[in-house]
Amino acid sequence: MKTTTTGLAHQLLLGMLCCASAQAAENGNISWPIGVNTVLNGVATQPGENRLYNYTLYYRADRLKDGDGRTSAVPVGADIFVNALRIDHGWDKTWGNTHLVSGLVLPVADISLRIGGQKSTTSAVGNLSFKPLIIGTHNDSHTFFQQIAPLDFDIPNGSYQSDRLANAAVHYYSWQPNYGWTWFANPALEIGGTLSAALNSRNRDTDYRSGWTLHYEQLLAYSLNDKLQVGLQGFYFKQMADDRLDGATYLDGNRVRGAAWGPQVRYTFKPGVAAVVKYQREVASRNRTEGDRLWLQFTFPL
Template sequence: MKVGSLRAAVSIGAVMTAASMFCNAALATEGGGSVYANGVESFLSGAMPPPGFYPIVYGTRYRATALRDSEGNDIAAAVGGFRAEVTGVVPRFVWVTKHQVLGGQLAFHAIVPLLDVDVRVGSNKMSKRGVGDLNFATALGYHASDKLHYVFAFEVNAPTGKYSRSDVANVGRNYWMVEPLLAISYIQPRGLNADLKLMLDYNFRNTDTDYRSGRELHADYAVGWGLGNGWVLGAGGYLYRQVSDDHVGGTDVAGGNRGRAFALGPVVKYQSKNGWFLTAKYENQYDVRNRADGGAFWVKTIVPF
């Protein structure tokens, strides 16, 4: 049940804005992170529920101890060691209206991430807690059949989380981001379940550092099998590619500084006859370039009103 996507105030990028200074700018995008928390969504990402109000809660625990350069080498030792841990409880409020626009059901959402971050780069250590960057979205939901569903959405991420350019850990990114997306879900109570959410991030300039991260193309995915009793078992993760170069002061960063990553892990979902559901998954990163490398555990629950 999806209107847009969870913002990456819970992503590793939100806590690494100073890390690139210790790594000679080896990390893609500013600090090697993104506004979007890659891999947060899995099953039901493109299935908009009926009109109503839907509170959704995400929980996450991310841990990384490696920093990959453009060749995939771990450069953490070169900076005296690296560790980043993020714990997040992220409420999301979805309002599906009774109105239709262009044949789709009109919906809106807001996300308020609550974060606890802990980062060490060399001898520099810092922990922070607080409200991260807020996210707002407008979406249109369609139901092609009883099995096939899809959502078009446009999201805006606002730089509301606390940020300092001199801190190793931050709960905000300090720049605006806009993101169009398409999410598709194929759902069967007994049989194949498949989801794909495709996104393109357009990042604006960080006014404190004059750094502008490149555009990012990425997709969350999940494939599983419904057992006919409310349970779906499968696998999921994400694909990530940075598709344009970073800029500092209007000048291209040497080598473009582009990142990439792939993640995969087990996913399980349970949906009750009353409409509430719980999804849990663990995903590990692979083929990482110019970014932190680790793993994340996610849970997602919704209780319809």
């Protein structure tokens, strides 16, 4: 069985949801990189194009919420910095308005956790996210875009030790099917979202299995001109099944949920080259930390 301190550490790690690769942990953490998908959600890398995406996240939290949303009396804290690189390849073959994309994502994380009088830190590589099949499609008027990724997986290849409180990776696989859409209601108005799930295998070191989660990310944005866009974005997620330890339900299931919202600014330097800055304030958390996220994202063709 896990000690109380270790359990709290796992809940703290709920806050470090790495941009693009799963920074999952046991005790109900979600493996999907919640909060990253608020930019052109349905627009896939174009046919014949190689594209780099970079995601940088700083996360800070100083409170832990219980299953009823009350703040824990235990002093806790998390300071987490993550940088993740993603490379996509758009395959040349097209079928009308549909084409295929494949990609890889690899994060590096610097993590500092404080629980009571204990502190744990690490700087290491996280788990590889493998995206072998992304289906991109759009309508004839190029006002509605979709990308469907039924085979996204996180591979447990990163830095992990079962007796270390702060880990940059986890020791189990996660299947993450997802669907993103973008609608240009008019040339200036962008509305989009991403619906996803994360289904996790058992950690063979600890015999712990986190229950599967469902997530939704949303954007509403307006372009002031052909370079500058401002918007409001956020996310909501909820754990749909209980955590299990040694084959039995852990505690009362230890299900997590949370939400966040905040502003976003996108600047397009030239077509295909852009950067995004956004802030997310977490609210309505259960069985996890609650804090603040600051993101910097950019992309350009290779």
